[in-house]
Amino acid sequence: MMPDPLTTQLATDAWKAIDGAVRSGLAYPAPYGPPHPALADAVILSTQQTSPVAAWGGSNVTEVGNGPCRVRESDQVSDLMFRYPLSYEDLRSPSEEKIRNWASAVRERELTYALTRYADVATMCCFARPDDLFRVDPGGWGQRRCVVFRSAASPPKTFPDNWPHAHLDRTVKLDIKTPRDGVDALVFRVAGGPYVRRPADFSLSWMPTADYGIELILTERLEFVGTDSPNSIIGVRMA
Numbered sequence: 001m002m003p004d005p006l007t008t009q010l011a012t013d014a015w016k017a018i019d020g021a022v023r024s025g026l027a028y029p030a031p032y033g034p035p036h037p038a039l040a041d042a043v044i045l046s047t048q049q050t051s052p053v054a055a056w057g058g059s060n061v062t063e064v065g066n067g068p069c070r071v072r073e074s075d076q077v078s079d080l081m082f083r084y085p086l087s088y089e090d091l092r093s094p095s096e097e098k099i100r101n102w103a104s105a106v107r108e109r110e111l112t113y114a115l116t117r118y119a120d121v122a123t124m125c126c127f128a129r130p131d132d133l134f135r136v137d138p139g140g141w142g143q144r145r146c147v148v149f150r151s152a153a154s155p156p157k158t159f160p161d162n163w164p165h166a167h168l169d170r171t172v173k174l175d176i177k178t179p180r181d182g183v184d185a186l187v188f189r190v191a192g193g194p195y196v197r198r199p200a201d202f203s204l205s206w207m208p209t210a211d212y213g214i215e216l217i218l219t220e221r222l223e224f225v226g227t228d229s230p231n232s233i234i235g236v237r238m239a
Contacts, residue, residue: 007212010091018086018216021096022204025103037172039111042147043118044195050077050223065105066098067216071113076224080113081217082106082202088212099216106202106218108176114196114222115147116179118186121227122235130158130238134166138234142191143169146236149178149185158238159185183235194232197223 011018028036039045056072056079063069067084084102086094127133138144144166148159151173161171169190178184188194202218209215226232 004208004212007091007208007214010088010212011206011214014091014094017094017096018099019204021094021099022103022216022218025100025105026107026202028104028107036108037111037174038107039114039196039198042111042172042174043114044145044190044193046195046197046225047199048197049199050197050221051075053077053079064109065102067102069106069109076227078113078117078222078224080110080220080222082109082219084216085209086214086216091212091214102216103218110202110220111174112176112179114224115186117224118188118194118227118233119178119180119183119235122180122183122186122233123231124182124235124237126237126239128239130160131164133159133236134163136166136187136234136236137231138188138193139229139232140189140192142189142193143167144187145169145190146171147186148173149176149183151175180235182237184238185236187234187236188232194224194226194229197225 028038030036053074056074059070059072061068061070064082065084067082070081072079084099125136127135136144146159146168148171151159159171159173162168199221202220205217206214207217
């Protein structure tokens with residue numbers, strides 16, 4: 001569908017504000033503080049190209065930040081598309097706060113989607129005391145990274161920043177719901193372990209809709225490498 005000249009003009013006039021709000025939201029800032037941990041903080045990312053896809057499986061559509069999110073999967077490759085509608089009136093006076101909140105929701109959804117993929121294949125183990133965490137031994141040869149869920153829960157699970165006797169890369173503490181019941185944290189190696197191919201971060205574009213409105217579109221492709229190797233990811237439950 002070719003955009004109407006009026007739609008193009010409205011989008012062009014508003015684009016600087018829209019683009020700035022999206023960039024700000026994708027930074028995933030905490031209110032009045034530093035950015036939240038995002039995908040690049042939680043997992044190992046590579047800019048390698050994703051593997052070619054011959055055919056996609058069925059797509060899953062959910063609502064994220066007042067806009068639809070479509071996820072398509074083919075083996076270890078996932079294609080994510082987020083859309084956000086802006087009406088004629090929205091374009092004449094775009095709400096940067098709402099657009100920024102949508103982009104932040106997109107960033108959080110990216111994180112939870114990836115960690116759900118990790119948690120789904122994790123080998124489970126249970127430890128009663130923080131001092132026993134050094135025994136978690138995922139496959140690979142690099143340092144261990146620990147990603148903790150609901151770190152700000154009341155009371156929070158006790159995962160120290162440093163583990164005795166362990167080569168710990170770091171502990172990443174997230175205040176998000178665990179993606180799998182019984183998983184308080186995920187542990188994996190930063191070398192020789194799982195990683196995610198993301199050739200490029202989200203790309204922003206738009207397409208026209210009826211009545212001189214548009215939809216903002218954020219797209220991204222991810223490939224999960226090594227997540228299906230036995231014991232590459234360990235799920236930890238603190239008893």
